[in-house]
Amino acid sequence: MSSSNSRAGSFSKLRLEFLGGARDQLPILLGVFPFGVIFGALAVSAGIPPFEAQSFSLFIFAGSAQFIAVSLISGAASPFLVILTILVVNLRHLLYSASIAPHVFHLSNLWKIPLSWLLTDEAFIVASARYRKGSPELAHWYFLGTGLMLWAAWQLSTFLGITLGALIPPGIGLDFALPLTFMTLILPTLTDRPTWTAACAAGAFSIVLANLPFKLGLLIPAVLGIGVGLGMEMRSTRAGHANGDPA
Amino acid sequence: MNRIELWIIILGGMVVTYLIRLSFFLFIPPDRMPEWVQRGLRYVPPAVLAALIAPDLLLLDGALRLSFDNHRLVAGSIAALVAWRTRNTWLTIVSGLLTFGLLSLL
Secondary structure (H helix, E strand, O other): OOOOOOOHHHHHHHHHHHHHHHHHHHHHHHHHHHHOOOHHHHHOOOOOHHHHHHHHHHHHHHHHHHHHHHHHHOOOOOOOHHHHHHHHHHHHHHHHHHHHHHHHOOOOHHHHHHHHHOOOOHHHHHHHHHHOOOOOHHHHHHHHHHHHHHHHHHHHHHHHHHHHHHHHHOOHHHHOOOHHHHHHHHHHHHHHHHHHHHHHHHHHHHHOOOOOOOOOHHHHHHHHHHHHHHHHHHHHHHOOOOOOOOO | HHHHHHHHHHHHHHHHHHHHHHHHHOOOOHHHOOHHHHHHHHHHHHHHHHHHHHHHHHEEEEEEOOOOOHHHHHHHHHHHHHHHHOOOHHHHHHHHHHHHHHHHHO
């Protein structure tokens, strides 16, 4: 905690943070890896050359956006429309950027540029669980570890999909590991009545709005849930109950 | 689609994605955000996670399905119980996947 640590001591601490971040991404990889393989196979079968297919994962690094881009490309959409769609699909990352920003704003651009580059759904979810635990001094190393772990797995799985292609049996049910992992991650965020209400509202809206295109079925329910939670907090503050403990 | 168009998409997609992710990190200091935005930020993780989980468990072929033949809902409910009691990620995943696998065999 203090700044008087020896150099060796703080090095082993940041190593622990980095490896902790990488380790905590592992359960999520179980669900993400098959998607990377499917993306690689799908991109090649849509007529995208292997090098360009890998470049989608290398440079864009955003699963849903990549899938939607490939389907638009195979439908012969114009490049402008594809880029615009990627923009809309990734708009939800504005929320992640705003949510993490208070924890990283003091860092140099040397940190902020690579960290934001790694700010996917999965990295955001794991990193924000870390920031909730406090002692933020070296937490950016944790964020880096978790982001790089996901990035490396996304590259490898894309590569396997490109090279092995149709050999991969589709749908062995591993994608179900994703909501299961998210369950363990949502529990610590549900600390009081407004957070529970925000989650329930977002979940309900995500069912009602499930058929919206462009991943808006995630962005809009999330924004509505945040609004409901915030509205409840403000109302109870005004009514004099400063703490929103569940009854 | 030719290679030049593909590269326009890859590089354009990269630029828009990173501008979004970088936005608040670089351009908007947290203490300059309005107070209600700062207070709203703590709802981002629970809301995002709930909006990710709910459709995966409750929808079957795109329609709401609250019954025992929705195997993901049954397996997910058991996993939720395990998650709540143990707070252990791997136990939660294994219990959910096992239940899902067993239900598919029945």
